[in-house]
Amino acid sequence: MQDKPSAEKLLAAARAFLNETAMPQLSGHAAFHARVAGNVLDILARELKLAPGFNRAETARLESLLGESGSLEELNRKLCDKIASGEMDLSNEKLKSHLIKTTMGKLAIDQPRYQGYKTAKANGWPEEDSGEIIK
Amino acid sequence: MGELSKQQFEERLAAMCARRFDAPIEHLKRLSGGASQESWRFVCGGQAYVLRRNPRGVQTSQNALPKASEAAIITAAAEAGIAVPRISFICDDDDGIGEAYVMDFIEGETIARKILRDEEFDNVRGGLAAQCGSMLAALHNIDVSTLPDLPFSDAEGELEKYAGYLQAGGHPFPVFELAIKWLRDNLPEKRAPSLVHGDFRNGNIMVSPQDGLVALLDWELTHIGDPMEDLGWPCVPSWRFGQHDMPVGGFGARADMYAAYRAAGGEIDEKATRFWEILGTLKWGIMCGVLMVSAFESGADPSIERGSIGRRASETEIDLLRMLMGED
Structure with a gap:
């Protein structure tokens, strides 16, 4: 068990330093990079919170789709092979639903403000599962 | 050096x-x-x-x-x-x-979001898509025999080049595989090769509040290939900068760009432009998720800017999924 402060709280402190202390003193290219660095910290904070559940949900779906178990990377690699060979495509509702949820999960972490993500939500695409209720 | x-x-x-x-x-x-x-x-x-x-x-x-x-x-x-x-x-x-x-140095704006949002461009924004169409028709009309040697890459060439990057990268992207399969099954008909700018999009054009489109920049990806590539790339969702309902660069309609292109003597194959929109989205995804990541992780460019672009691959996955399901 890691000791305190928690990763979340440390990240929030680094974010506050960037926003309140560093950014006001920067200009030009350095200010731009500081803004990018701030966005990266936000991605990490969301990943820390959401990825464990998302990864459990994705793994469970992949195991069900492929009928075998393995690491997330191995399972994704096998899915890629099946798609590349034409064995699975979007006419497979289970695959379609899996790819939608997995992609929505990536966006929720990487870029929740992306227009395409907001459009997809408005069109009724489901969010990635939290991973708790999947079985 | x-x-x-x-x-x-x-x-x-x-x-x-x-x-x-x-x-x-x-x-x-x-x-x-x-x-x-x-x-x-x-x-x-x-x-x-x-x-x-x-x-x-x-x-x-x-x-x-x-x-x-x-x-x-x-x-x-x-x-x-x-x-x-x-x-x-x-x-x-x-x-x-x-x-x-x-x-x-030319006076004008290249930052896409400013072109789309700043009031000073209100009067010229509506004409930009047509200006793009006319400019592309002139560009594609250049006699390629007068040009210095350039690489050749058509639809199949571009697709297989990027499929190769994806495979070499080794990280699995199921949505990219789905797009590659669709693109291989829907290759456009071959047409006479022309000069292709290769990076024609909002962000690489210079716009002035008086005259609209005043310069085409960023020529480092220029090649010989399918002219429809240049009509597809500006409509890639990532280059609409949040204005999704304006397919051309976030500022205009495809019909306006196409009409001006045709009026200037160009021929459009709308099946091919759609192919290039989807291939363009895939290419940007592979640039982010494979090429940028590789430059970052190898230490060739360890900047935070380069690293963070890697995480933009997911935006192209959601766009590709929507496009492959027949959405705009």
């Missing part, structure tokens, strides 16, 4: 200006944007210039033209009546700043 320190770079630029213009360099400023290219504005002898340089003076993308070829193509485009900045000179070994050239 090794990486120059900021001081070395500035000293060499000053020496270059003294030798070439017999005048001191003033107001040197790095222009924002451009993870794959550096742009520096400076004034010398009362005239404003822009230095375009590969990052740290080295070739970082295997697809980018050598700076000397890029400058020669820009000069050929100018002769064909296409609005481009005038090339002043190509930097050589004596200049000692690596692969670079110097062109005249």
